[in-house]
Amino acid sequence: MNAIEIKNISKSYGEIKALDNVSFEVKKGELFGLIGPDGAGKTTLFRLLTTLINPDAGSATVDGLDMIKDYRAIRTRVGYMPGRFSLYPDLSVEENLQFFAAIFGATVQQSYHLIEPIYKQIEPFKTRRAGKLSGGMKQKLALSCALIHCPSVLFLDEPTTGVDAVSRSEFWDMLSELKKQGITILVSTPYMDEASRCDRIALINEAKILGIDTPENMVKAFDLPLYGVKAKNMFALLEVARKQPGVLNCYPFGEMHHLVADVSFNAEDMKKALAKVEGFCVEPAVPTIEDMFIKLMKQ
Amino acid sequence: MSEIVISVRELTKKFGRFTAVDNISFDVKKGEIFGFLGANGAGKTTAMRMLCGLSFPTSGTGSVAGFDVMKQAEEIKSHIGYMSQRFSLYNDLTIWENMMLFAGIYGMSKKESEERALWLLDRLQFMSEKDTVVGSLPLGCKQKLSFVIATIHRPEVIFLDEPTGGVDPITRRQFWELIYEEAASGTTIFVTTHYMDEAEYCSRVSIMVDGKIEALDTPQALKKQFGAASMDEVFRTLARSAKRGD
Numbered sequence: 001m002n003a004i005e006i007k008n009i010s011k012s013y014g015e016i017k018a019l020d021n022v023s024f025e026v027k028k029g030e031l032f033g034l035i036g037p038d039g040a041g042k043t044t045l046f047r048l049l050t051t052l053i054n055p056d057a058g059s060a061t062v063d064g065l066d067m068i069k070d071y072r073a074i075r076t077r078v079g080y081m082p083g084r085f086s087l088y089p090d091l092s093v094e095e096n097l098q099f100f101a102a103i104f105g106a107t108v109q110q111s112y113h114l115i116e117p118i119y120k121q122i123e124p125f126k127t128r129r130a131g132k133l134s135g136g137m138k139q140k141l142a143l144s145c146a147l148i149h150c151p152s153v154l155f156l157d158e159p160t161t162g163v164d165a166v167s168r169s170e171f172w173d174m175l176s177e178l179k180k181q182g183i184t185i186l187v188s189t190p191y192m193d194e195a196s197r198c199d200r201i202a203l204i205n206e207a208k209i210l211g212i213d214t215p216e217n218m219v220k221a222f223d224l225p226l227y228g229v230k231a232k233n234m235f236a237l238l239e240v241a242r243k244q245p246g247v248l249n250c251y252p253f254g255e256m257h258h259l260v261a262d263v264s265f266n267a268e269d270m271k272k273a274l275a276k277v278e279g280f281c282v283e284p285a286v287p288t289i290e291d292m293f294i295k296l297m298k299q
Numbered sequence: 300m301s302e303i304v305i306s307v308r309e310l311t312k313k314f315g316r317f318t319a320v321d322n323i324s325f326d327v328k329k330g331e332i333f334g335f336l337g338a339n340g341a342g343k344t345t346a347m348r349m350l351c352g353l354s355f356p357t358s359g360t361g362s363v364a365g366f367d368v369m370k371q372a373e374e375i376k377s378h379i380g381y382m383s384q385r386f387s388l389y390n391d392l393t394i395w396e397n398m399m400l401f402a403g404i405y406g407m408s409k410k411e412s413e414e415r416a417l418w419l420l421d422r423l424q425f426m427s428e429k430d431t432v433v434g435s436l437p438l439g440c441k442q443k444l445s446f447v448i449a450t451i452h453r454p455e456v457i458f459l460d461e462p463t464g465g466v467d468p469i470t471r472r473q474f475w476e477l478i479y480e481e482a483a484s485g486t487t488i489f490v491t492t493h494y495m496d497e498a499e500y501c502s503r504v505s506i507m508v509d510g511k512i513e514a515l516d517t518p519q520a521l522k523k524q525f526g527a528a529s530m531d532e533v534f535r536t537l538a539r540s541a542k543r544g545d
Binding site for chain 1: 337338339340384437438439461464465466467468469470472475476479480483493494495496499500518529530531534535538539
């Protein structure tokens with residue numbers, strides 16, 4: 001059985017289409033990533049699936065339950081960590097945890113095995129008010145609270161936004177641990193480099209799903225020749241490279257620019273043509289999720 | 300010898316017994332894109348606030364655009380541009396009205412403001428949207444607009460605090476092309492980011508750990524120094540050595 005099934009869901013706010021005919025499934029026990037920029041519709045999808053709002057069209061089930069008919073039952077089974085910090089700043093760490101447990105009719109002891117690896121890191125500060133915690137500690141407390149009733153499906157809306165690269169990677173380690181406990185996780189992120197931490201991903205932009213697959217297959221589907229180009233003056237190189245024959249696109253990509261070519265492109269010809277450009281070099285490059293995202297956005 | 304636009308010596312900021320910024324020293328040259336990196340809680344924001352004239356150092360010295368961070372905070376504010384990670388234009392005003400408002404705040408004359416605004420609109424190819432209410436623009440456009448408005452008074456230095464967070468990959472790159480272009484025209488760029496590929500676009504990068512600057516060089520030299528394949532690896536190596544949490 002699928003943990004989440006979304007069928008042709010659409011949602012608008014006035015003139016603005018937040019979700020346009022979105023369909024996909026998340027399998028039980030899957031760590032599924034929803035990857036896209038701000039304004040893509042990620043938060044709307046989370047609010048729909050956690051039964052906080054209703055769709056204009058389409059239907060969805062969570063844990064086999066209908067999002068409209070069975071909304072009360074869904075709420076007892078899902079854990080939700082919204083993008084914005086939503087705990088009680090005036091309650092202490094411990095009080096927040098106990099409060100959320102009480103609401104769900106659970107006890108901290110019941111779920112302690114689940115939250116222990118995360119909660120242990122903030123336990124030394126359990127008497128501190130939640131509002132006085134640092135960003136990283138707030139995030140760990142929010143995740144602990146979302147797990148307090150041992151949910152079968154966990155919804156995490158941009159848990160790593162604004163978090164540095166090292167803390168982000170630690171957060172994903174925590175998610176991998178939770179996955180081992182059998183929890184289905186739907187997590188959204190604007191960071192493309194986090195895609196590889198998911199079992200499957202959906203790329204989302206401007207209310208539409210651009211593609212769904214495993215991160216490996218997503219990258220394999222990039223079917224155009226891709227090169228990395230470099231020169232002393234990287235900014236000037238962009239303009240020059242874009243004018244070369246067979247070049248479809250050229251954009252900054254860290255240390256090198258990525259150059260998307262068509263079949264007529266010949267790297268040797270480009271080397272000859274740009275022999276005068278100081279430090280010029282061109283070599284085949286391996287596509288990433290971000291290259292795929294750019295390609296799909298352009299289509 | 301290139302002109303130095305930001306110069307900082309032994310700059311320190313303490314909050315009670317906590318040393319947020321611990322004795323940092325560095326120079327930034329005119330036209331440089333200076334990447335200011337660090338883990339959450341390393342002290343980046345506190346350091347940046349001192350450089351922008353928003354907070355006084357506990358000790359040390361610094362000058363920004365030729366003004367003293369201790370004594371001339373107001374002069375600094377009028378000679379720098381600042382783009383915060385939170386969108387801070389007025390959503391209910393049109394693009395043009397936002398531009399006129401910010402130009403006015405910086406004391407530009409009407410004629411000067413209008414000429415500058417037209418030039419910037421042309422550069423962004425936003426001329427036809429000039430009377431569009433900013434709130435209705437797509438996020439990517441808003442970011443680019445925030446950037447050019449931060450340059451409206453031709454500041455010598457622009458501080459960008461995580462300017463590309465949550466932006467789609469195409470807009471993110473267009474944004475960096477704007478930064479490149481601005482730097483090439485002689486403006487100094489001081490930028491923070493959590494995207495490590497963006498660290499590669501900087502002329503030089505500093506990495507803060509526990510309030511101190513632990514590394515500062517060109518991306519190429521840093522990668523060599525740490526035997527790393529990417530800036531991501533350099534950052535991870537340094538950030539892992541942090542003792543204090545965020």
